[in-house]
Amino acid sequence: MEGLVQNIISxxxxxxxxxxxAFQETYGSRVVFSELNNDDLREKLWQRLFECLxxxxxxxxxxxCLSVLRILSRDKTKLNELITDERxxxxxxxxALKNMDAxxxxxxxxxxxxxxLLFNLIFNSTNVQEILLKTSCLQCLIERIKNYSDDIPYEIMLFDTRIVFLITALNIATRQIIKTELNxxxxxxxxxxxxxxRExxxxxxxxxxxxxxxxMLKALFNLYMNSDNTTEDVKNDLVLTLRRLLLSKCEKEDDFHSNIANLLMVMPYDCxxxxxxxxxxxxxxxxxxxDMSAIYVLLKFLDRRLDNKNDLIGxxxxxxxTxxxxVKAERLIRKYTRLQILPPLRDVMHRPEEGTTLRAKLCKLLTSPVVEVRDLVAEFLFILCKENVARMVKYTGYGNAAGMFANKGLLGSSRKKLTYSSESEDSETEEYLKHKEQINPVTGCFEHPKPNPLEGMSEEQKEYEALQLVGLVDKLTRFALLFIYEYNIIRFDVYNIFGYFREGVVHPCRIGDDGRPKPIEHVLELQEELPKQQYTRQDSDSD
Incomplete structure (x- = not known):
């Protein structure tokens, strides 16, 4: 490379x-040019190319020359020093962004x-991002976009909008300039x-x-993110256009719908x-x-995204x-979405997280280690259930939803009243009513009756086992080992038991007045709290 560069310079x-x-053909796909770090070759090459320009x-x-500079601009080395105001x-x-008359x-x-080349420089040089504000570039760019003719080259439109997106993504100050000053x-x-x-x-x-x-959608997302000073008419028109785009058939559908969903996310509720x-x-x-067609398309898009296990957050x-x-903003959207995701319960033989339905895929994420996704999905399902704990338990199982209930302080019996429509959205199905009493609220599905472990024991044996259990629980309390008391069943987590003994990381707990778990000081507190904490089945869909 050094020989070729020396030849170009001289x-x-x-x-x-x-x-x-020859340079374009040989190095067109290169990103880093470490060979240019010797003998000031990088500076001399840039100088020679700009002399020609x-x-x-x-x-x-x-x-x-511009093509070679575009290739060279992929390498960030000394880029801030190489790009002067003059260059x-x-x-x-x-x-064509120096003269306002397009x-x-x-x-x-x-x-x-x-x-x-300008796109690459904005991406790789913080200096260019700042200098650009001192030029007429942004004004000319927006003016050109305003006056596009029918015969404007496609690539001009593409890179104009890409530059708007990139500069507003990397330099927050430009968002206000482009949006407020330049419209x-x-x-x-x-x-x-x-x-x-046209399409x-x-x-x-x-x-x-x-x-x-x-x-364009990405550029608009940057401009409207954290912005509330746009007229309602503009945003209503935009949302209407986004609806039309959602209903259009297109190639690269997944990326397209993703960008539409992103922009819808920053629209005001009343739009x-x-x-x-x-x-x-x-x-x-x-x-x-x-017409719920646009909502249906978004739900289908969600369904496809749920099948992709990579980058759950993104x-x-x-x-x-979105x-x-x-569903928070529009009652009918919530009701329609609920029918699509949480239809009247018919399959009670399988756990909520089993299967390929939207409900099953979302319920699986309620226990995801990716906290951001888990909490979002839980919030979504909870709103579809009108923030009704019993209804959430019915459709997801208490085990899946317990984490959210604890975070929200919903484990106790006192809960605030919420303002949702009072009409019933569906009724109990025959399948659900038939097996209702055999449905385990923890797992959310039907379970065959289990034999009573106390059957066949004498009263003396039962008393002995009870005393043994009290003694064990007392030991666990003193050693600070976690146990969970729910539905009259004590479950012990003995994983890494000695580590828990030493560190006292976890403690037995009861449900406090705020609906969240509280550590206990004595095992008898569990007995005192038990009547208050029994789960009452109130899972009717009637409001």
Whole structure:
């Protein structure tokens, strides 16, 4: 490489053109150029390339120079020092972002290559992120987006929106500038609407346009995140457009729906009503005269994401958060979503977490070690159950939901009243009523009757076993070993028992007045608390 770079630095025009073409072909996929750390080769190469870019007589070489700079800009080494105000100005000029009058520009391959280079520099250089604010680049960029013509090259639109997304992601100060001072969000929403209207005429949104739309959605997410000063009309129009996009057929559907869900997550609660317009049509997704098709698509997307076991937080948190906000905001969305996820209970022979239904997949996550996902899923299901503990136990099993109940202080009997609609959302099924008394509330499924372990014992034997049990419990209390007292059953966790003895990490507990576990001081406290803590079956779906 050193020889080729030396030739580029010292070449005549003909040899220069030949050698930079060779550099592009040979090193086009490289990311790091450690060879340039010797003899100031990096600085000399950048200097030579910018000398060519500054010379209009060598305009035929400008595309190749920008391409080489784009390749070199992948390496962060000394990038902040290499990009001066003057050099950044040259790049901005080549990207047609120096003059506010967009109509004067003719877009060429040089423009596109300069935009690609600018994108790399913003990504890799904090210096560029700051200098950019001192230039007219952002103003020209938003002005160009506002005035896109029908014949604007696709790559110009793609990298314009990518730059808006990237700069607003990396430099928070630019969000306010683009949104408030330049009204960049409004022009992006309008562009999104225009492309959506155009694409709806075709049968499917092609991959290229899906990528472009995703970049716009990501840019809008940055602009609306932690923002509340946008007019309601703009956001209502945006949510309506997002609904149209959800219902469109497209390539790369998963990425597309992911970005739509992300943007819906930062919309105000009062905008979600436009997701379920009135409809006189008759099809499966009509619920109480409202078209729930968009909600159905989001639930299908959630179902697909639940099958992906990698990056649970990244895959599930946005869509689950979006659905939580929607079911909180709109009663009919909650009722429809509940019917899709927690329909009237018919299968009582299997545990809630067994199977491939949405309910089963979500219940599995209630005991996930990924706390963020576990808590989000628990909150989602709890809201679908109208924050009713008995109903949550019915659909998920007490064992799956106990952690959430403890965190929320819902283990006790005193719970605050919640404001949900009072009408019944479904009735008990015959299957559920038939086996209701044999359903174990801990596991959430039917269990065959078990033999009584005390059967056949004399009263003396029972008394002896009871005294033995009291003695063992007292020992465990003094050694601070965890045991759980629930439903008249004492269960012992003897894993790593001696470690627990030494450290006193866990203690026997009772349920305090706040509905959370409290350590006990004496074993007899359990007996005193037992009548208060018995689980009462109140699992009717009638409100």
């Amino acid at each position: 070449d005549t025009s003909y040899e220069f053109s030949k050698n930079i073409a 500054s010379d209009n007589l060598q305009s035929s070489l400008h595309h190749s 950044l100005g040259i790049i901005i000029d080549k990207a 109509k004067e520009h003719t877009y060429t391959n040089v423009t596109i290559e300069a935009l690609k 960049g969000d409004k022009c992006l929403v309008k562009l999104l609407e225009n492309i959506t209207s 709806e005429k075709s049968h499917i949104i092609k991959e290229g346009n899906v990528i472009l739309l995703c970049e 979600y009503s436009v997701m379920i317009p009135l409809s006189k049509e008759k099809h499966k997704q009509i619920y109480q005269n409202k 895959n599930l948190a946005p869509v689950v958060t 659905l939580i906000r929607m």
